[in-house]
Amino acid sequence: MVPRKLVAHLLRLLPVMLLPILLAPALVFLLQRGGTPVYQSYATIWVQDPAGIQQPSLNVENSFLTPAQRQASVLNDLLQTDGFRMQIAELVGIISVPEGAATPGTSSGTQGPGLGSATPVASATPPSAASFLTSSQRERVFHLIGRSVAVGANGSNLLAITTSYSDPETAKALGDATIAAYDSRLQSEAQRQTVITSDYLSSQLVVAQEELTNRQNALQAFIQANPGVNLAVGSVEYRGLAAQVEAQLAIVNGLQSAIQGNQFNSVSITQGLAARFSVLDHPRVADHPIQESRIQQLMMPIGAMMVMVLLAAGYLLVVYRADHSVLSTEDLRGLDVRFLGYAPKLKRDRRQWRLSFRRDRGHARRAAASFASREAV
Amino acid sequence: MALVALRKKTALNQPRRRQFQESIRSVIEAAGIPALRRENRGFVVGVTSPSAGEGKTTVAMATAGILSADLNVDVALVDSDFETHSLVSEYELAGREGIADVLAGTATMESVMHRVPGTRLDVVAAGELPSDPGPLIRSGELTNFIEQLRASYAYVVLDLPAVLPSSSGRTVAGLCDGVIVVTSAGQTTRSELEETIERLAQTSVLGVIINNWRSRVPAWLERAFGLGS
Numbered sequence: 001m002v003p004r005k006l007v008a009h010l011l012r013l014l015p016v017m018l019l020p021i022l023l024a025p026a027l028v029f030l031l032q033r034g035g036t037p038v039y040q041s042y043a044t045i046w047v048q049d050p051a052g053i054q055q056p057s058l059n060v061e062n063s064f065l066t067p068a069q070r071q072a073s074v075l076n077d078l079l080q081t082d083g084f085r086m087q088i089a090e091l092v093g094i095i096s097v098p099e100g101a102a103t104p105g106t107s108s109g110t111q112g113p114g115l116g117s118a119t120p121v122a123s124a125t126p127p128s129a130a131s132f133l134t135s136s137q138r139e140r141v142f143h144l145i146g147r148s149v150a151v152g153a154n155g156s157n158l159l160a161i162t163t164s165y166s167d168p169e170t171a172k173a174l175g176d177a178t179i180a181a182y183d184s185r186l187q188s189e190a191q192r193q194t195v196i197t198s199d200y201l202s203s204q205l206v207v208a209q210e211e212l213t214n215r216q217n218a219l220q221a222f223i224q225a226n227p228g229v230n231l232a233v234g235s236v237e238y239r240g241l242a243a244q245v246e247a248q249l250a251i252v253n254g255l256q257s258a259i260q261g262n263q264f265n266s267v268s269i270t271q272g273l274a275a276r277f278s279v280l281d282h283p284r285v286a287d288h289p290i291q292e293s294r295i296q297q298l299m300m301p302i303g304a305m306m307v308m309v310l311l312a313a314g315y316l317l318v319v320y321r322a323d324h325s326v327l328s329t330e331d332l333r334g335l336d337v338r339f340l341g342y343a344p345k346l347k348r349d350r351r352q353w354r355l356s357f358r359r360d361r362g363h364a365r366r367a368a369a370s371f372a373s374r375e376a377v
Numbered sequence: 378m379a380l381v382a383l384r385k386k387t388a389l390n391q392p393r394r395r396q397f398q399e400s401i402r403s404v405i406e407a408a409g410i411p412a413l414r415r416e417n418r419g420f421v422v423g424v425t426s427p428s429a430g431e432g433k434t435t436v437a438m439a440t441a442g443i444l445s446a447d448l449n450v451d452v453a454l455v456d457s458d459f460e461t462h463s464l465v466s467e468y469e470l471a472g473r474e475g476i477a478d479v480l481a482g483t484a485t486m487e488s489v490m491h492r493v494p495g496t497r498l499d500v501v502a503a504g505e506l507p508s509d510p511g512p513l514i515r516s517g518e519l520t521n522f523i524e525q526l527r528a529s530y531a532y533v534v535l536d537l538p539a540v541l542p543s544s545s546g547r548t549v550a551g552l553c554d555g556v557i558v559v560t561s562a563g564q565t566t567r568s569e570l571e572e573t574i575e576r577l578a579q580t581s582v583l584g585v586i587i588n589n590w591r592s593r594v595p596a597w598l599e600r601a602f603g604l605g606s
Contacts, residue, residue: 324567337570
């Protein structure tokens with residue numbers, strides 16, 4: 001059964017509790033309306049796993065991931081890095097090198113993990129704009145880019161980049177900068193791999209060619225030392241030396257082919273990447289800010305109302321639990337005493353208040369005093 | 378016997394006034410006061426409360442008035458609350474002799490009885506007691522005075538001092554045939570009431586009244602939730 005005292009407190013405190021319950025959502029609604037408008041820009045990119053160039057960072061071995069998911073994962077990883085965010089901010093123009101400070105010097109050279117991390121940074125490159133920021137400014141820019149750029153896979157081969165900002169041009173620029181920075185990282189990564197492959201194959205070719213020369217010399221020496229041997233029939237030793245020369249020659253030919261292939265990849269990196277990372281929908285300048293649906297607009301006020309309802313309920317519970325006064329027979333339970341009845345609170349006639357503002361104390365006693373007289377009213 | 382005058386009446390909310398009157402009638406019936414009175418012997422009812430300001434004087438006045446008017450018998454209303462002197466102002470008894478004078482031997486019972494005009498209700502003021510009234514209250518004089526009243530009146534209603542702030546409340550309550558405890562709704566705490574009942578353990582407590590009661594819960598809500606009242 002609902003305690004009478006709880007209901008009595010609820011009715012007594014109802015105006016006090018209703019006020020914040022109604023005011024809070026109204027306030028939140030007004031604050032929402034008065035907020036800065038946000039513009040969004042979208043880009044859709046067709047992506048494909050790179051062929052020929054091994055990129056461990058793309059996790060191509062995992063057949064459960066689509067190419068778009070792999071690229072989104074890499075791009076999101078990059079977006080967690082300070083260097084990549086600063087690069088985007090610099091491309092957009094949010095940060096820039098101060099005038100007169102653009103003299104050649106040592107770059108901070110901050111490079112994110114994964115793509116492009118091994119590319120040597122030239123010591124003579126100009127300093128990045130990020131290197132002129134204080135730590136607090138750098139942190140603000142870091143969080144700004146983090147809040148503004150969102151990347152996700154959309155289907156198997158579509159990568160969606162969404163950028164948000166308080167003005168539409170910057171929102172678009174953020175999208176362009178993200179694509180450009182990521183493209184740059186992909187190219188430098190591919191370039192780095194071709195350089196490594198080329199170096200490795202060249203060194204292997206030198207060794208293989210030396211070995212081939214040695215084997216050819218050994219075969220030549222055998223022929224000169226055994227002029228009477230019938231080369232057509234051949235001896236066992238002759239056939240062995242000739243086979244070694246042929247095998248080594250095949251190795252040298254293979255290495256030369258690999259170097260040629262690597263050189264082809266090197267010169268076609270730009271075209272290859274263009275085919276595997278193609279921007280289908282470029283970021284555009286939004287002509288109106290984000291329009292939230294009615295439900296989204298109402299969610300925050302409703303949330304505020306729910307919070308206020310909970311607070312009011314808590315307040316009511318505290319008041320109820322803290323009230324140990326005797327209000328009804330419920331509060332007399334357990335006491336070894338008889339309940340005789342209620343005596344109502346006596347009030348002055350309301351009409352009297354309009355005519356007189358005299359103090360109204362003791363009217364209950366005056367009424368009680370009149371009970372002895374049958375004529376008294 | 379001297380006459381007293383009632384203070385000028387003020388306009389009251391009449392339905393509430395009648396409701397209050399009926400409530401006190403119900404209380405008198407529930408307490409069984411008419412049934413408890415023995416033939417040819419007055420019944421002494423004490424009205425007290427845990428603390429001051431909870432309405433015991435109002436309930437005492439109403440009880441005495443209704444007993445007098447309804448049963449058409451002589452009733453004495455005695456102000457035995459020597460600290461507040463509540464009845465003095467209501468019946469214009471300022472400067473008149475009271476119990477204190479009887480206990481001190483400077484007045485007789487007849488001289489302190491003041492009849493309310495047109496009724497069978499006599500009112501006794503508390504009078505001026507010395508700074509420490511304890512010994513006087515605990516003396517046999519007060520018992521004798523109440524016995525005299527018992528012999529002369531059908532009902533004697535004592536407006537007792539509050540129980541918790543002073544020990545005299547319990548002492549005077551011990552002289553009564555029955556005591557009604559008045560609580561003020563939303564003011565008296567349960568622990569105060571428990572303490573009061575405990576202190577009046579040697580007294581015949583007739584029951585408890587919840588005074589100043591005003592329901593904030595509409596009737597339809599009471600019915601809907603089955604709220605106890």
